[in-house]
Amino acid sequence: MNNRLGKGIEALINSKNLDDRGYIDGFVNINKIKTNPNQPRKYFNQKSLDKLVESIKEKGILQPIAIKSIDDDYFELIAGERRLRAAKILKLETVPAYIIKVDSEVEKLELALIENIQRNDLNAIEEAEAYNLLKNKYNLTHKEIAKRVGKSRTEITRTLELIKLPNNIKDALIENSNDSTFPFTRGHARTILILKDSIKIQALYQRIVKEKLSVRKTEQLVKKVNKNLTPPERKTIKNILKEENSLSRVLATKVEVSSSRKYIKIHFKSEKDKVRIIDIIASSKK
Amino acid sequence: MKLFNSKTIAIANQKGGVGKTTTAVNLAAYLSITETPILLIDMDPQANATSGLGIEIDNKSKTIYDAIIDNASVDKCIHKTNLKYLDIIPSTYSLVGAEIELVPQMKREDRLKNVINQLQGKYKYIIIDSAPSLGLLTLNVLSASNSVIIPVQCEYYALEGLSQLLNTIRLVQKHLNKDLFIEGILITMYDNRLNLSKQVLQEVSEYFDDKVYKTLIKRNVRLGEAPSHGMPILLYDASSVGAQNYMELASEILEKNE
Ligand SMILES: Nc1ncnc2c1ncn2[C@@H]1O[C@H](COP(=O)(O)OP(=O)(O)O)[C@@H](O)[C@H]1O
Ligand SMILES: [Mg+2]
Numbered sequence: 001m002n003n004r005l006g007k008g009i010e011a012l013i014n015s016k017n018l019d020d021r022g023y024i025d026g027f028v029n030i031n032k033i034k035t036n037p038n039q040p041r042k043y044f045n046q047k048s049l050d051k052l053v054e055s056i057k058e059k060g061i062l063q064p065i066a067i068k069s070i071d072d073d074y075f076e077l078i079a080g081e082r083r084l085r086a087a088k089i090l091k092l093e094t095v096p097a098y099i100i101k102v103d104s105e106v107e108k109l110e111l112a113l114i115e116n117i118q119r120n121d122l123n124a125i126e127e128a129e130a131y132n133l134l135k136n137k138y139n140l141t142h143k144e145i146a147k148r149v150g151k152s153r154t155e156i157t158r159t160l161e162l163i164k165l166p167n168n169i170k171d172a173l174i175e176n177s178n179d180s181t182f183p184f185t186r187g188h189a190r191t192i193l194i195l196k197d198s199i200k201i202q203a204l205y206q207r208i209v210k211e212k213l214s215v216r217k218t219e220q221l222v223k224k225v226n227k228n229l230t231p232p233e234r235k236t237i238k239n240i241l242k243e244e245n246s247l248s249r250v251l252a253t254k255v256e257v258s259s260s261r262k263y264i265k266i267h268f269k270s271e272k273d274k275v276r277i278i279d280i281i282a283s284s285k286k
Numbered sequence: 287m288k289l290f291n292s293k294t295i296a297i298a299n300q301k302g303g304v305g306k307t308t309t310a311v312n313l314a315a316y317l318s319i320t321e322t323p324i325l326l327i328d329m330d331p332q333a334n335a336t337s338g339l340g341i342e343i344d345n346k347s348k349t350i351y352d353a354i355i356d357n358a359s360v361d362k363c364i365h366k367t368n369l370k371y372l373d374i375i376p377s378t379y380s381l382v383g384a385e386i387e388l389v390p391q392m393k394r395e396d397r398l399k400n401v402i403n404q405l406q407g408k409y410k411y412i413i414i415d416s417a418p419s420l421g422l423l424t425l426n427v428l429s430a431s432n433s434v435i436i437p438v439q440c441e442y443y444a445l446e447g448l449s450q451l452l453n454t455i456r457l458v459q460k461h462l463n464k465d466l467f468i469e470g471i472l473i474t475m476y477d478n479r480l481n482l483s484k485q486v487l488q489e490v491s492e493y494f495d496d497k498v499y500k501t502l503i504k505r506n507v508r509l510g511e512a513p514s515h516g517m518p519i520l521l522y523d524a525s526s527v528g529a530q531n532y533m534e535l536a537s538e539i540l541e542k543n544e
Contacts, residue, residue: 168321199537202319207524225530244481256481 026064027094028075030087033067035077047178052086061087064096066111075099078108079115110134110148123177124186125170128162135160162189166198169205184208187215194222251277289407290322293543294414295469296431300454301447302418304439305474307334308509309532310415313435315518316536318372322410325364328377329398329427330417331384336376339367340516349378354397354426355387360404368521373409375401385422394422395462399430420454428455429462433469437503438490440476440483445490468497470542472535476502501534 065080077084078100087095100111113130116122122130134140134148142160146153162170173189176182184205192204204225208218247255247264253273256265268274297310310326318324327350328335336343343349347365352358353375363375388394402412416427428434436451438444459466471494477483491498503509506528512519519529 166321197537197541198320199316199533199540202321203316203520203524203529203533206319206520210524225533 026096026098028067028097028099029094030084030092032073033065033075033077033084033095033097034070035081035084049082049086049089052082053089056083056086056090056092061092061096064098066098066100066115068100068108076108078111114149123174124159124162124189125165125174125177128159131156131160132163158186158190161193162186164193165189166202166205169201172209182209183212185215188213188218191215191218191222195225200225251280253277287408290410292405292407292409292412293433294402294412294431296414296416296427296434297437298416298424298427298434298451299436299438299447300418300420300424300451301439305437305472305503306330306418307338307415308513309435309437309472309474309503309535310413311335311338311513312509312519312528312532313536313539314372314411314413315369315520316533317411317413317540318369319520320540321371323408324372325405325409325412326367326372326374327398327402327412327414328374329381329414329423330377331379331381331423332417333377333379333381334513335415336374336378337516338513339372339374339518341365341367341374341376343376343378347376349381350375350398350401351378351381351384353401355384360401368517381423388422395425395429398426399463402430420450424454425458425462428458428466431463431466433467435469435472437472437474438486439474440480440486440505442482444486445493468494470539471498472501472503473498474503475505477505499535499538501531501538503531503535504528506531 061083063080063083065083066078067075068078070076075097080097084095113122113134116126116130131145134145135142140148142156143153146156149156162173165173169184169189172182172184173186176184188205188208192201192208195201195204204218204221207213207221213221243257244255247257247266251266253269254267256267257263258265266277268277297306297313299306307330310328314324314326326335326339329350333343336349348358348363350363353360353363360375364373365376367374388397391397398414405412414427414431416424434455436448438448455466455468471490473483473487473490476487487498487502504527506526508523508526509519509528512522512528515522519526519532523529
């Protein structure tokens with residue numbers, strides 16, 4: 001496959017792989033179109049669908065949908081699910097369509113994906129799920145996916161990371177994808193995933209939403225939590241107690257050692273006691 | 287409905303005020319945020335875990351008393367909490383009477399176990415808060431549990447009474463529940479600045495070795511305040527040290543159980 005797909009659906013259409021059958025003036029009967037079972041999970045935003053319906057009512061469908069022929073009777077939708085839906089809502093009988101010859105499932109999926117990505121129809125999670133499908137079902141590498149959808153490899157890798165989010169957080173991202181006041185963003189998602197621990201991820205997620213924490217603040221908290229993972233105390237405590245015990249035995253007074261704050265504290269009970277302790281320390285020098 | 291391979295963990299120490307209830311409530315709360323169903327059972331007549339989660343009991347509500355004494359159906363005794371995935375079977379003061387009411391009964395140490403058996407698979411973890419005694423109620427708890435977490439408070443004589451508890455556990459293993467084991471020892475109300483805290487930690491570690499949780503529960507006023515607001519610490523003040531500590535504990539326990 002060449003990289004024309006990287007340029008999106010138009011590039012493919014220009015190649016005019018049109019089916020000769022059923023392509024009547026570019027208009028196809030709506031009842032003959034089945035939707036693609038592999039279509040990446042999609043959540044239709046009611047508002048934007050309403051808007052589309054309005055615009056179609058006014059101007060008609062400007063951009064043809066893309067379909068492919070599956071048998072003598074039916075076509076399968078490749079791209080333009082929202083337009084098709086809007087058309088159904090408006091009870092249109094036919095829709096303008098490009099009939100495309102697609103060789104493989106991958107290509108079909110890519111087309112759906114490219115179309116959606118370019119139209120910015122997919123939210124982050126849907127995009128991630130779509131890439132994940134490409135990756136797992138068709139064994140494509142991040143690099144291959146990047147090339148095909150026309151994005152950078154790091155962008156793909158970063159988006160794919162979102163798959164690891166717990167389901168409730170994914171759902172929240174999807175539900176709020178059109179709400180710019182929702183405090184949890186992709187940046188937050190990427191940051192909390194550094195934690196790799198479900199309880200910590202959930203706890204921090206709740207805090208981000210409740211306290212409206214910035215990504216910056218979230219990064220700091222992640223660092224703090226990770227530092228807590230290796231409490232310095234446990235190992236050193238035994239040693240410190242040993243040191244304290246041996247010092248206080250020698251000096252016959254209370255001694256505190258702090259390795260973290262780097263001090264040795266020697267207590268005395270009176271002026272006389274102080275002199276006694278100083279004497280011990282001073283005399284031990286020789 | 288998804289069925290879980292449930293694990294029942296008791297929080298026990300016959301000493302009062304060592305942090306059993308605080309641990310039961312907050313551990314259960316943090317375990318529940320991973321969206322797996324968790325059940326907290328309050329087996330202390332003082333019902334601090336119940337009130338600490340903001341559950342109000344009237345004379346119509348069914349509690350653990352109804353389940354173990356009156357054979358009430360367990361589903362009727364389960365209450366929801368402010369956390370979606372955390373349920374509770376609350377306690378009530380009448381549970382005091384249970385100790386006496388149970389005495390003439392057959393298999394009186396198995397009452398709670400039978401209650402929990404009815405739940406099989408509904409919850410991933412069942413956490414039981416127990417009374418500060420080694421009476422029949424606590425025997426029921428130990429007999430019904432897979433494992434036990436023992437909170438040890440950093441104070442003078444912290445280890446006193448621990449051998450009695452261990453003895454009880456041994457007896458339970460011998461006669462009632464041979465698979466019971468110590469899930470972990472939890473140091474509570476730890477204070478970095480106090481030698482006493484370090485000494486308690488050292489002594490406990492010498493005896494229990496890696497059974498002692500790496501997570502230390504520090505002394506933190508927010509943990510003391512949360513119950514009077516009827517909230518676990520993660521809802522009351524998620525940024526507090528106490529919240530951090532219990533979050534760490536929950537993930538340490540999950541990690542060990544994976
Ligand atoms: N880590 C802690 N820091 C400060 N106060 C605590 C801490 N743990 C428990 N407390 C408080 O100490 C008291 C006794 O704790 P609690 O959990 O009720 O013990 P128990 O159930 O063993 O009797 C309660 O008032 C509780 O709020
Ligand atoms: Mg208690």
